[in-house]
Amino acid sequence: MLVKRQRIQLPRTGQTTSYVDGDDGYFQAGNPRATRFVDNGNGTISDRATGLQWVKQPELIIPGAVGIDATNLIQSAEGNWADATAYVLADLVEDTTDSKFYVCVVAHTSDDASGTDTDAPNTGSAYWRETVWNADASTIAPAVPAMMTYANALTNCESLSYAGFTDWRLPNINELLSILDWSLNPAINPLFTNVAAVGNNRYWSSTPRAAAPTTYNWAIRFNGDVYIQVLAVGTETVVRPVRGGRING
DSSP, X not given: OOOOOOOOOOBOOSOOOOSSTTSHHXXXXXXXXXXXXXXXXXXXXXXXXXXXXXXXXXXGSOOSSTTOOTTOEESOOSEEXXXXXXXXXXXXXXXXXXXXXXXXXXXXXXXXXXXXXXXXXXXXXXXXXXXXXXXXXXXXXXXXXXXXXXHHXXXXXXXXXXXXXXXXXXXXXXXXXXXXXXXXXXSBOTTSXXXXXXXXXXXXXXXXXXXXXXXXXXXXXXXXXXXXEEEETTOOBBOOOEEXXXXXX
């Protein structure tokens, strides 16, 4: 039986200018798909070349309980305040008694059956922290990205509920490299806005350094001098959650 194998083609780097015959811009080798990245309009970007889906602006969401800033702006809330509801890290609720929005910083179940909100945000409960909500994404100002250690990056990405999905994870180093655009600075498609706000910070990957897999992991910087490097797992830096792709197959 003839088996037809799928051909895998690497994407182009994005460089279209040739400075000398034989360089990248001269050949422009790779997949030329012009509409590779698609803004889904829900805070995510899909990559049609890899099948991955990315959080568009990680600094506008709150990934778990680490680095929460009361001035952060977010695009959507999980739901309204309710009794007898289980909450996990990063769940967002509106407390209608004070018309404010809060993020869950300690996983818990709201109580109690009598209807008394004994852990309601406006009581100063340790379960919640106030944040700012803005329903119109076009008016959201740049926010400071949450900084976190490698362990917290793993936990927060996997506990993230965003844009209707709960299967977010920390990307591996190949996945982060796949969204580089070497013709730009920052070296990433312009749909990924506000990357410059990250400054010199590196994005965590889930890929450990082979020589010291429990103490160092690979990370990548998109701004200025683009590079990948190893960081001690206790270093606090930024993340870009991803979902999709082929898993364990």
